[in-house]
Amino acid sequence: MTARPDMYRFHNGEKSPLPFEAAEYEARLEELRDRMDVAGATAAVFTSMHNIAYYSGFLYCAFGRPYGLVVTETDCVTISAGIDAGQPWRRSFADNITYTDWQRDNFWRAILSVTGEGAVIGYEGDHLTLMQRDKLEDFLKPLTMVDLFETTMRQRMYKSEAEVALIRQGAQVADVGGYAIRDAVEAGVREIDVAMAGRDAMELEIAKRFPDGEYRDTWVWFQSGINTDGAHNPVTGRILQRGDILSLNTFPMISAYYTALERTMFVGEVDAASLRIWEANVAAHEYGMTLLQPGATCADITHKINAFFEERELLQYRTFGYGHSFGVLSHFYGREAGLELREDIDTVLEPGMVISMEPMLTVGQGNPGAGGYREHDILVITDTGNENITGYPYGPDFNVVA
DSSP: OOOOOSEEOOOOSOOOOOSSOHHHHHHHHHHHHHHHHHHTOSEEEEOSHHHHHHHHSOOOOOTTOOOEEEEESSOEEEEEEGGGTTHHHHTOSSEEEEEOSSSTTHHHHHHHHHHOTTOEEEEOTTTOOHHHHHHHHHHHOOSEEEEOHHHHHHHHHSOOHHHHHHHHHHHHHHHHHHHHHHHHOOTTOBHHHHHHHHHHHHHHHHHHHOTTSOOOOOEEEEEEGGGGGSTTOOOOOOBOOTTOEEEEEEEOEETTEEOOEEEEEEESOOOHHHHHHHHHHHHHHHHHHHHOOTTOBHHHHHHHHHHHHHHTTOGGGBOSOSOBBOEEOOSSSOOOTTSBOSTTOOOBOOTTOEEEEOOEEEEOTTSTTOEEEEOBEEEEEOSSSEEEOOOSOOSHHHHEEO
């Protein structure tokens, strides 16, 4: 009977072009190793999609299987399941080990082959499950464990020039989706039809700009009427009617990098009560963008926008924080929670950070101006202020459509 290995290296084909040059990944790993040294970790075992993608370029598709990235002083190795064959190696800067499913927990045996026993293991406290933590301890027998969640998040918050260039292109693709959605809006069509127009336009644009890329996960949330009340409400088959409030949300995904465009719109006409709230939200949006300056804190910015809304007796309609960081994240992985515009975040804005301004007001059904109002631009913090990289217009002059 043929022996069945626990793991093997299947370096099939040639390395594919990655979203960044090798020097970008080398710089990230050099900084990571410095941070590991400060934390006392001799090996890092990453399990999240965002950190594995950030340090290696490989974005996994779990489908119930564990994936990992092991970084030591000398090694950087992705750990992937046999079902993916050579793709994880081709699509990463790192080495790769494929584990087999011929016996349980070969994933951890593959990790052990890189870390050895008795190391000081860095892990992600915001991602590693209790079950997998137990297995980590059983197989790796670490001397001790240190949580690298916070320090890796802080590293990802500061964007390199190459990252900003990619994010800038993503913002432009989001605008392309926005214009396609605007062209598709009319009374009598379904939310899903409008959403597909925006998504298709973005995917075609991404393929044009990144001919060597992998294409996945680009999406649109296009909401109408009562469906605008939540920022993350999914698309439905609701039919648009004249006078409906709309929420345009385009999300191009380029090599795990998320960008977004969000706009309030109306079909054909906007009533006076809705216009008052919409214009107030636009004013808060414009005011908020002026506050995104180096040296400002997330909490202070939040308090100032709160005061702006309170003066207009609208603060009770606020539903979430006013903005967040961008980078390797999606609606199902990643979050640089240390860079969000909320009262409980004291992070100081610094050049190289990328953050949104996105005030939202939600007025309940049955009240004048009912619906959800949201504007969203992406800004790069510079030495002297900020640069808005979103181009699609906001406000009533452009977004009362059809």
